[in-house]
Amino acid sequence: MNRRVTVGIVVYKTPISELVPLFNQLHDTPEVVQVLVFDNGVSTALHAEVVRRGWIYQTEGRNLGFGSGHNRLLARLGDYPQADLHLLCNPDVAWEENPLPRLISYLDTNSRVCAVMPDVFGLDGARQYLAKGKPTPLILFGRRFLPRAWLTKRMDQYELRKLSFDRPTVVPIISGCFMLLKTAALQAIDGFDERYFLYLEDYDLCRRLQKKGYEVAIEPRAKILHGHTRSSYSWGWPLWWHVSSALRYFLCRPRKS
Numbered sequence: 558m559n560r561r562v563t564v565g566i567v568v569y570k571t572p573i574s575e576l577v578p579l580f581n582q583l584h585d586t587p588e589v590v591q592v593l594v595f596d597n598g599v600s601t602a603l604h605a606e607v608v609r610r611g612w613i614y615q616t617e618g619r620n621l622g623f624g625s626g627h628n629r630l631l632a633r634l635g636d637y638p639q640a641d642l643h644l645l646c647n648p649d650v651a652w653e654e655n656p657l658p659r660l661i662s663y664l665d666t667n668s669r670v671c672a673v674m675p676d677v678f679g680l681d682g683a684r685q686y687l688a689k690g691k692p693t694p695l696i697l698f699g700r701r702f703l704p705r706a707w708l709t710k711r712m713d714q715y716e717l718r719k720l721s722f723d724r725p726t727v728v729p730i731i732s733g734c735f736m737l738l739k740t741a742a743l744q745a746i747d748g749f750d751e752r753y754f755l756y757l758e759d760y761d762l763c764r765r766l767q768k769k770g771y772e773v774a775i776e777p778r779a780k781i782l783h784g785h786t787r788s789s790y791s792w793g794w795p796l797w798w799h800v801s802s803a804l805r806y807f808l809c810r811p812r813k814s
Contacts, residue, residue: 560590562657562737563640567626570598571648573606578651584610588657590640593633595626623733624749624758631748634740643743645759647734649784656779660737663725663776671742671771672763674731675779676722685783686716687732688775692760697803701796722777731773733759735781742771750811755795757802765811 564583568576583592594607596616607614615629627645634643642661656675663673677685696715699708713719720726736759746765749758763773 559639560588561640562586562588562642562644562661563590563634563637563740564592564644564646565595565627565630566592566646566648567595567597567623567630568600568603568648569596569620570600571603573600573602576603576606576648579646579648580606580610582651583646586655586657588655588661589644590637593630595621595630597621597626622751622754622758624753624762625751628748628751631743634744641740643738643740645733645736645738647783650735650781652781654780656735656781657737659776659779663774664737664739667725667772667774669770669772670727670774671766672731672736672738672773673725673776674734674736674774675781676775676777677732677734677781677783680782680784684722686718687734687783688717688720688726688728689730689760690715690717691729692806694803694807697806698800701799720775720777725774725776725778727772727774729767729773730760730763731775733762734783742766742769745769752805752809753802755802756799757806760806761811768811 583589591613593613593615594603596603596614597620599616599618604614613633617629621629631643634640642664660673660675664670674688677687679685692715696708696711700712705712717728746769750761753761766773
């Protein structure tokens, strides 16, 4: 297997003990050329662990947000010309069987598809339905502030619950928790829109890729585990970031690339 994948991870105050299992899996993944870690929390322990593994550590001494952190890593991909694929990887994922071969094979055989995600399950074994249909204001705001029973049909459609999970499918939106992209396509749109500090930056990324003529897809025969927490469902800053990102998504023009 050719080493052709760079991996970008953005971390904010995640304990080293929670990162080591993922780091070990990435270290043992034969497709990976290099792992690049952007630290929004400025941890000397994380710096030491990343450098010890021969990987790239970067920080700017403050919390830039998810998309901005990834963009700092994207700027360094020119150092790895042998890599034509880039993986956006959350710190809270794991897998029992390496998902990359299936994801790579799908991208290699589908020229219009530039980004793909696996099927995602929680630590409890429940499917998380992170591939999505096109969002509407009612869905994004209603799922936070209204009882789900009021929106059951719309939510089921939005979460693509009737999707066939035995074959790949092109969908409107895929999750940035584990998204494998063709590096050239990601560079063609200049990465993430940094106006999104947190939440919906992956929605916007998919929308801008599609405006360039690309497609995004889910390959459910590849599977990962994801320790997903819905922090935006708490009050305070997470809720504010989610609401402000939703307003930006619907009211502002997508950034031009």
